[in-house]
Amino acid sequence: MKNITLSIPEDILRRSREYAKKHGVSLNQMVRNLLSQTITGSEEDWRKIWNV
Numbered sequence: 886m887k888n889i890t891l892s893i894p895e896d897i898l899r900r901s902r903e904y905a906k907k908h909g910v911s912l913n914q915m916v917r918n919l920l921s922q923t924i925t926g927s928e929e930d931w932r933k934i935w936n937v
Contacts, residue, residue, distance in 0.1 A: 891916075 893901070905912045923931060 901915070902912050905915045908915075910918075923934065926934070
């Protein structure tokens, strides 16, 4: 697995960590899952999620 660096606003990072902890996953796993769901869905699914 490759490590990357992301720039995330502090309030979003804090809330994301809280969300991940509440759901029993690491922030790393949550990001991997979200990216995986985004790239494996159909273009229609992607447009619904990202409102484009």
